[in-house]
Amino acid sequence: xxxxxxxxxxxxxxxxxxxxxxxxxxxxxxxxxxxxxxxxxxxxxxxxxxxxxxxxxxxxxxxxxxxxxxxxxxxxxxxxxxxxxxxxxxxxxxxxxxxxxxxxxxxxxxxxxxxxxxxxxxxxxxxxxxxxxxxxxxxxxxxxxxxxxxxxxxxxxxxxxxxxxxxxxxxxxxxxxxxxxxxxxxxxxxxxxxxxxxxxxxxxxxxxxxxxxxxxxxxxxxxxxxxxxxxxxxxxxxxxxxxxxxxxxxxxxxxxxxxxxxx
Numbered sequence: 001x002x003x004x005x006x007x008x009x010x011x012x013x014x015x016x017x018x019x020x021x022x023x024x025x026x027x028x029x030x031x032x033x034x035x036x037x038x039x040x041x042x043x044x045x046x047x048x049x050x051x052x053x054x055x056x057x058x059x060x061x062x063x064x065x066x067x068x069x070x071x072x073x074x075x076x077x078x079x080x081x082x083x084x085x086x087x088x089x090x091x092x093x094x095x096x097x098x099x100x101x102x103x104x105x106x107x108x109x110x111x112x113x114x115x116x117x118x119x120x121x122x123x124x125x126x127x128x129x130x131x132x133x134x135x136x137x138x139x140x141x142x143x144x145x146x147x148x149x150x151x152x153x154x155x156x157x158x159x160x161x162x163x164x165x166x167x168x169x170x171x172x173x174x175x176x177x178x179x180x181x182x183x184x185x186x187x188x189x190x191x192x193x194x195x196x197x198x199x200x201x202x203x204x205x206x207x208x209x210x211x212x213x214x215x216x217x218x219x220x221x222x223x224x225x226x227x228x229x230x231x232x233x234x235x236x237x238x239x240x241x242x243x244x245x246x247x248x249x250x251x252x253x254x255x256x257x258x259x260x261x262x263x
Contacts, residue, residue, distance in 0.1 A: 138173050
């Protein structure tokens, strides 16, 4: 009987011990002090710092790209508004000259003839064949209406249509009092589109062939800016100084540009 009791007692003791939670195993050789733990190497710390700096730079680049795109859009809008203002002023001057003939173009300006075919042939890929332009009687009313129709296309931002219309006007009416204006606006459109060489040709047509026209000083100012952008400071300064010698709007802009660029 005793062996049975001993065995039962042993079994109960084993069950009791198994029911109790086990104590965690502690490695006596390890230390719980954080200062005694292995520290990262200098190389790993440097890599982590470089990775962080790269991420910061990427964020800055993304921000700058967004800012540049926004500023580019705003600049295009400003240039378009400026072009619209000039067109409105252009129309008012034409209306004024028609209502008061004494305030219009001088006899020298109105009688000045330009070899339009030669001018447009000098500009690559911009010539409009004469046979494509329908024959229109060169009366004062027709020339004015044709020019205003071309400027309206520009006002409506139909740049390609405006280019063709202005070129057609120059070819159709070589003695038009609006030929200088047409050349000037061709230059404005080409500059707006980033075609600097074509813009130079158009502005030169105004300066070289309509020196006394009211658009000549504006064209000189534009030539000065374009030559400066192309790195020709000497040519730029010549045209900018010519424009700056006047008291009009072109003179004020030329003086400000010379000062801003340190010319």
